[in-house]
Amino acid sequence: MTDFGFSIDSSxxxxxxxxxxxxxxxxxxxxxxxxxxxxxxxxxxxxxxxVFVEMNLRKVLLSLQRGMEKETLKQLKSCMLxxxxxxxxxxxxxxxxxxxxxxxxxxxx
Amino acid sequence: xxxxxxxxxxxxxxxxxxxMIFILVYCIIGMTRIIIQLPxxxxxxxxxxxxxxKNALKNIIDIFADxxxxxxxxxxxxxxxxxxxxxxxxxxxxxxxxxxxxxxxxPHRTGLLYYPVFFRYFMExxxxxxxxxxxxxxxxxxxxxxxxxxxxAIFKRFRSNVLGMRRTTKLTxxxxxxxxxxxxxxxxxxISEGFTAGISGxxxxxxxxxxxxxxxxxxxxxxxxxxxxxxxxxxxFLTFLPFTxxxxxxxxxxxxxxxxAGIKVRRSRKGMALAQLYSCSSCGLCIxxxxxxxxxxxxxxxxxxxxxxxxxxxxxxxxxISNKCLMCGKCAEICxxxxxxxxxxxxxxxxxxxxxxxxxxxLDNNPFSLQEKENKVSDGKxxxxxxxxxxxTPIISKSVIKLLDKAGVEYSQLDKEGGICCGRPLMLTGKxxxxxxxxxxxxxxxxxxxxxxxxxxxxxCYRIFKENYYLKGIKVLHYTEYFEKLAKEEKITFKMGDxxxxxxxxxxxxxxxxxxxxxxxxxxxxxxxxxxxKEKKESICCGGSLGSLTLSYDDRSHITQHSINNLMINSPExxxxxxxxxxxxxxxxxxxxxxxxxxxxxxxxx
Numbered sequence: 001m002t003d004f005g006f007s008i009d010s011s012x013x014x015x016x017x018x019x020x021x022x023x024x025x026x027x028x029x030x031x032x033x034x035x036x037x038x039x040x041x042x043x044x045x046x047x048x049x050x051v052f053v054e055m056n057l058r059k060v061l062l063s064l065q066r067g068m069e070k071e072t073l074k075q076l077k078s079c080m081l082x083x084x085x086x087x088x089x090x091x092x093x094x095x096x097x098x099x100x101x102x103x104x105x106x107x108x109x
Numbered sequence: 110x111x112x113x114x115x116x117x118x119x120x121x122x123x124x125x126x127x128x129m130i131f132i133l134v135y136c137i138i139g140m141t142r143i144i145i146q147l148p149x150x151x152x153x154x155x156x157x158x159x160x161x162x163k164n165a166l167k168n169i170i171d172i173f174a175d176x177x178x179x180x181x182x183x184x185x186x187x188x189x190x191x192x193x194x195x196x197x198x199x200x201x202x203x204x205x206x207x208x209x210x211x212x213x214x215x216p217h218r219t220g221l222l223y224y225p226v227f228f229r230y231f232m233e234x235x236x237x238x239x240x241x242x243x244x245x246x247x248x249x250x251x252x253x254x255x256x257x258x259x260x261x262a263i264f265k266r267f268r269s270n271v272l273g274m275r276r277t278t279k280l281t282x283x284x285x286x287x288x289x290x291x292x293x294x295x296x297x298x299x300i301s302e303g304f305t306a307g308i309s310g311x312x313x314x315x316x317x318x319x320x321x322x323x324x325x326x327x328x329x330x331x332x333x334x335x336x337x338x339x340x341x342x343x344x345x346f347l348t349f350l351p352f353t354x355x356x357x358x359x360x361x362x363x364x365x366x367x368x369x370a371g372i373k374v375r376r377s378r379k380g381m382a383l384a385q386l387y388s389c390s391s392c393g394l395c396i397x398x399x400x401x402x403x404x405x406x407x408x409x410x411x412x413x414x415x416x417x418x419x420x421x422x423x424x425x426x427x428x429x430i431s432n433k434c435l436m437c438g439k440c441a442e443i444c445x446x447x448x449x450x451x452x453x454x455x456x457x458x459x460x461x462x463x464x465x466x467x468x469x470x471x472l473d474n475n476p477f478s479l480q481e482k483e484n485k486v487s488d489g490k491x492x493x494x495x496x497x498x499x500x501x502t503p504i505i506s507k508s509v510i511k512l513l514d515k516a517g518v519e520y521s522q523l524d525k526e527g528g529i530c531c532g533r534p535l536m537l538t539g540k541x542x543x544x545x546x547x548x549x550x551x552x553x554x555x556x557x558x559x560x561x562x563x564x565x566x567x568x569x570c571y572r573i574f575k576e577n578y579y580l581k582g583i584k585v586l587h588y589t590e591y592f593e594k595l596a597k598e599e600k601i602t603f604k605m606g607d608x609x610x611x612x613x614x615x616x617x618x619x620x621x622x623x624x625x626x627x628x629x630x631x632x633x634x635x636x637x638x639x640x641x642x643k644e645k646k647e648s649i650c651c652g653g654s655l656g657s658l659t660l661s662y663d664d665r666s667h668i669t670q671h672s673i674n675n676l677m678i679n680s681p682e683x684x685x686x687x688x689x690x691x692x693x694x695x696x697x698x699x700x701x702x703x704x705x706x707x708x709x710x711x712x713x714x715x
Contacts, residue, residue, distance in 0.1 A: 046500075046501065048497050048500075048528065048529065048530055051526075052471050052472060053471045073465065074465075076465055076467075077465060077466070077467050077468055078467070078469070078471055079467060080467070080469070080529065080530040080532075080534070080535055080547065081467075081530075081534050081535045081538050081540070082497040082498075082530040082534045082535075082655075083497075083534050083655045084497050084498065084500075084501060086655075087498075087501060087653070087690070087693055088501065092662035092663075093662075094658075094659065094660075094661065094662065096534075096538070096655070096658065097432075097658045097659050100463070100538060100658065102465070103463040103464060103465040103466070104461070104462070104463055104464060105464070106464060106465065107464040107465065108464075108465055
């Protein structure tokens with residue numbers, strides 16, 4: 001094959017039918033706020049853990065909704081629950097409890 | 110005086126006797142259980158404290174002041190204080206005098222539980238002596254005091270506002286049963302003693318009643334029924350007591366020595382926590398105090414209901430209540446029995462199970478690596494820890510640095526380029542072990558810096574540094590204390606302005622660390638301080654507290670508004686606070702300027 005100097009990633013399409021959503025629904029029941037996040041990233045920008053490791057709440061929330069939680073959930077292990085994201089959130093999401101609820105509902109191997 | 114019956118017994122004493130034996134056995138078992146449940150280290154500490162003369166004396170004084178005289182309630186609401194102490198102290202005196210009478214006049218009956226209680230039934234007066242009349246008078250006098258307390262209590266059921274309580278607790282069924290039997294005990298005692306006053310003697314209360322009964326109302330033979338009624342009321346009260354709020358009467362006697370021994374709540378329903386739960390008298394003073402009470406729907410989350418549901422092992426409700434609380438500590442501060450509500454909630458939170466748990470090994474490699482060299486300061490110097498929240502309010506750290514520069518203090522800022530959290534927010538979620546991990550990491554960095562003063566500008570950090578860190582040779586100071594100290598030493602001088610400001614006590618600084626005066630005296634150097642409606646230990650949480658896990662944004666805004674209204678009572682020009690979180694929260698809703706303590710100080714350097 002000719003080397004063009006770049007490559008194309010494999011497809012990132014998500015098949016909703018294949019997705020197991022029951023954990024997300026459970027989470028939604030305790031934390032109705034998960035769907036009002038507008039992914040502005042303020043939480044990530046203010047995060048003190050983010051200075052040292054990758055900790056991106058915006059990404060975690062998006063990946064949960066896309067059924068791709070395996071890739072990002074372990075980020076929550078670094079969270080210091082300081083609540084700064086809670087203060088800066090323009091949508092008034094209770095992010096601190098959201099993180100705790102995710103830690104209760106989901107599991108990482 | 111002589112005995113009327115050779116046997117010294119009548120069937121009517123049975124209900125009382127049953128209740129009394131039941132409650133005694135219950136209390137002994139309960140007390141043993143609580144002491145067994147204490148961790149061995151605490152148990153040892155408790156045992157040692159009982160034998161220290163100074164501590165033992167304090168125990169006795171506290172038991173008298175809190176269980177009988179209720180001085181704490183007197184100080185807050187005198188009428189409520191009178192109501193409680195008249196019933197408690199009056200009843201106590203009736204029991205004591207009953208026993209003394211038995212010792213005097215029927216010494217061979219002293220072992221009988223019921224004899225002093227029904228003394229007037231079993232004894233007959235032959236001739237009035239001065240000593241006898243004195244006892245008769247005392248008994249009637251204390252009965253009158255108890256009756257006045259009971260009538261106040263009945264009045265309070267319907268119009269609690271008059272006695273200084275806006276809201277009262279919703280009682281359970283058992284509470285109602287015990288309450289009505291308690292109300293019945295003393296009027297029934299009055300009637301029964303009135304009936305027998307002709308035979309056994311009486312004083313200013315019982316003799317007129319005896320006269321009325323004898324002349325107008327009833328056949329004297331009926332008096333047996335009234336004694337039965339009196340004994341039944343006592344029996345019902347004592348039998349239901351362990352399942353009602355009145356359990357606080359015996360439980361508090363155990364709680365006070367435990368508290369004086371310095372024992373902390375470790376688990377939500379064991380040992381010390383159990384003593385606290387049973388000591389809650391469901392009086393409902395915490396309902397009016399709770400900042401969440403501004404919305405009626407949130408009244409269910411107050412401490413009195415937490416203790417109730419914890420006692421009942423209702424997990425769902427206990428979790429809901431303990432997660433909702435702002436942990437401002439006001440209920441614990443004003444609680445007449447001293448239920449450590451925040452500790453109970455924290456213990457409950459710490460028992461929650463998480464699938465994903467945090468670990469902070471990543472902090473081993475590179476915390477503060479950016480400024481590691483800068484962190485080293487020479488001995489005796491200041492290290493400033495701004496904390497996470499202060500990085501959202503950069504004006505605070507800027508002002509602090511300006512003031513430090515002005516005072517010519519040698520300092521270094523620990524978390525200039527982003528630091529680790531102090532661990533208190535983590536602790537407040539109940540993750541105590543994870544918080545310990547962070548505490549260790551911070552301790553290492555701070556101890557290695559070589560400073561002798563750790564300066565913090567956030568009350569949340571300040572509290573955990575004071576309570577949970579062990580920093581050898583390093584003094585932890587909040588910036589309000591430190592700048593007041595610098596001002597006193599005249600290292601910085603300020604110019605007096607003509608501003609009229611109000612100071613808000615942050616919960617963790619005021620109730621948490623008992624710092625009320627330092628910020629006030631520092632601020633009085635630059636402006637006129639006007640008081641808020643409720644301040645110092647009664648100050649109202651700003652609503653932004655990290656203590657609450659589940660309180661919604663909307664509910665918080667109500668609390669903030671309420672807190673602002675409380676500060677605005679004397680129409681100040683600015684609100685001053687000494688906490689970045691309060692600053693952020695107030696600024697969102699306040700119609701006047703909200704400024705940080707350091708900011709106003711640095712604006713007024715002369």
